[in-house]
Amino acid sequence: MKKLKIADGIYMLTMNVEDVLFEGIWEIANGVTLNSYIVQGDKTAIIDGVIGWDGVPETLYKNLEEIGVDPKSIDYLIVNHMEPDHSGWISNFRKIKDDFTIICTDKAAKMVASFYGEDKIRVVKEGDTLDLGKGKILSFHPVPNVHWPDTMYTFEKDTKTLFSCDMFGAFGRMGDHCFDDELTPDEVEFFEIEGIRYYSNVMATFTPSVKKAIEKAKTLEVKTIAPGHGPVYRKNPGKIMDDYSRFAQYAEGAGKNEITILWGSMYGMTEKAVKYAESILKREGVKYNKLKMPLESESEMVATILRSAGIIVAAPTYEYKLFPPVATALNEVGRKKITGKAAFRFGSYGWSGGAEKELAEILERNKMNWDFIESVEFEGAPREEDLKRVEAGVLALIEKMKSKVVA
Numbered sequence: 001m002k003k004l005k006i007a008d009g010i011y012m013l014t015m016n017v018e019d020v021l022f023e024g025i026w027e028i029a030n031g032v033t034l035n036s037y038i039v040q041g042d043k044t045a046i047i048d049g050v051i052g053w054d055g056v057p058e059t060l061y062k063n064l065e066e067i068g069v070d071p072k073s074i075d076y077l078i079v080n081h082m083e084p085d086h087s088g089w090i091s092n093f094r095k096i097k098d099d100f101t102i103i104c105t106d107k108a109a110k111m112v113a114s115f116y117g118e119d120k121i122r123v124v125k126e127g128d129t130l131d132l133g134k135g136k137i138l139s140f141h142p143v144p145n146v147h148w149p150d151t152m153y154t155f156e157k158d159t160k161t162l163f164s165c166d167m168f169g170a171f172g173r174m175g176d177h178c179f180d181d182e183l184t185p186d187e188v189e190f191f192e193i194e195g196i197r198y199y200s201n202v203m204a205t206f207t208p209s210v211k212k213a214i215e216k217a218k219t220l221e222v223k224t225i226a227p228g229h230g231p232v233y234r235k236n237p238g239k240i241m242d243d244y245s246r247f248a249q250y251a252e253g254a255g256k257n258e259i260t261i262l263w264g265s266m267y268g269m270t271e272k273a274v275k276y277a278e279s280i281l282k283r284e285g286v287k288y289n290k291l292k293m294p295l296e297s298e299s300e301m302v303a304t305i306l307r308s309a310g311i312i313v314a315a316p317t318y319e320y321k322l323f324p325p326v327a328t329a330l331n332e333v334g335r336k337k338i339t340g341k342a343a344f345r346f347g348s349y350g351w352s353g354g355a356e357k358e359l360a361e362i363l364e365r366n367k368m369n370w371d372f373i374e375s376v377e378f379e380g381a382p383r384e385e386d387l388k389r390v391e392a393g394v395l396a397l398i399e400k401m402k403s404k405v406v407a
């Protein structure tokens with residue numbers, strides 16, 4: 001766990017967590033940070049905790065003492081969001097101190113009670129404030145459904161620091177550099193990619209609410225954004241707001257100037273056409289990614305689809321339906337409400353077709369509204385004329401995605 005000073009009376013405690021499935025689902029290849037913040041006036045508040053899963057609260061208490069904060073002196077626990085990666089330490093804290101007040105929204109209060117049995121709670125609404133003394137005044141601003149309904153921002157008015165919890169967060173472990181002005185260009189790129197992974201895995205389903213939360217942040221004259229995961233933005237908080245606006249666009253059909261091939265193949269017939277499509281993409285100088293299902297992790301799959309302006313779905317028919325690992329992947333993308341992508345499908349069939357029908361059902365059921373080039377299906381191995389149709393489809397996709405590219 002690291003301790004950093006953000007401003008006089010405001011500290012950050014951060015720890016890297018690795019080898020966990022985030023939310024019990026997402027395989028986060030590069031880990032994630034959990035950030036907690038302390039605001040000290042005459043009274044002391046802690047905003048979100050930094051243990052959860054199998055964390056050790058004593059580490060938190062020791063680090064608090066090292067920045068001169070006796071854990072027993074904490075008066076307020078600000079629960080911006082009840083998900084246990086931020087709140088999982090509350091029951092343990094109760095064992096060392098009895099007289100603290102939890103501050104959260106009404107929706108968080110119900111969960112704080114049901115998960116931890118807590119009842120000494122002050123429920124706050126938009127614009128409510130808490131004066132800690134010594135000029136430290138916190139205000140509270142609900143941002144529901146980013147990604148849980150209970151979420152709120154806490155804003156420290158003196159330093160104009162926005163404690164945004166999950167909003168403006170990113171996956172990815174942090175090394176020595178925790179502030180935006182310290183990050184090397186490689187680290188900036190790393191956190192952008194990890195931010196996209198985080199957005200796709202955690203936030204994408206709630207893109208309309210995320211957009212509202214971005215607008216709310218813009219009304220607060222923020223100087224520093226201090227999220228619950230990832231770097232703190234003190235030099236240029238507008239950068240992460242712009243990034244999040246772009247990620248929201250990705251979820252609604254835009255993307256980087258790249259194509260992702262989401263593919264699977266039973267006996268290599270569809271794979272022959274995948275290789276041919278790759279040769280076309282190389283010839284045309286188009287950047288592309290390949291996701292072989294079911295080998296790819298769900299986290300990486302959803303993230304890569306989210307950021308791509310064009311998608312090639314390459315999958316055969318299997319038992320009258322779409323090749324199951326690819327169907328499962330597309331269903332997950334649909335559940336994440338990743339809509340409006342430019343796309344093209346091809347695939348082989350043997351004794352029966354049926355993949356197209358299931359693809360249409362997945363798109364319809366999830367209201368994905370993807371803009372597909374006419375599919376190419378071939379019986380058994382692709383022949384010369386089939387490959388020519390694949391080439392035409394790939395070229396049409398390259399053309400179609402141009403209007404969707406956002407840098």
Ligand code: FEO
Binds near residue numbers: 085086148165166229
């Ligand atoms: Fe970082 Fe939604 O918890």
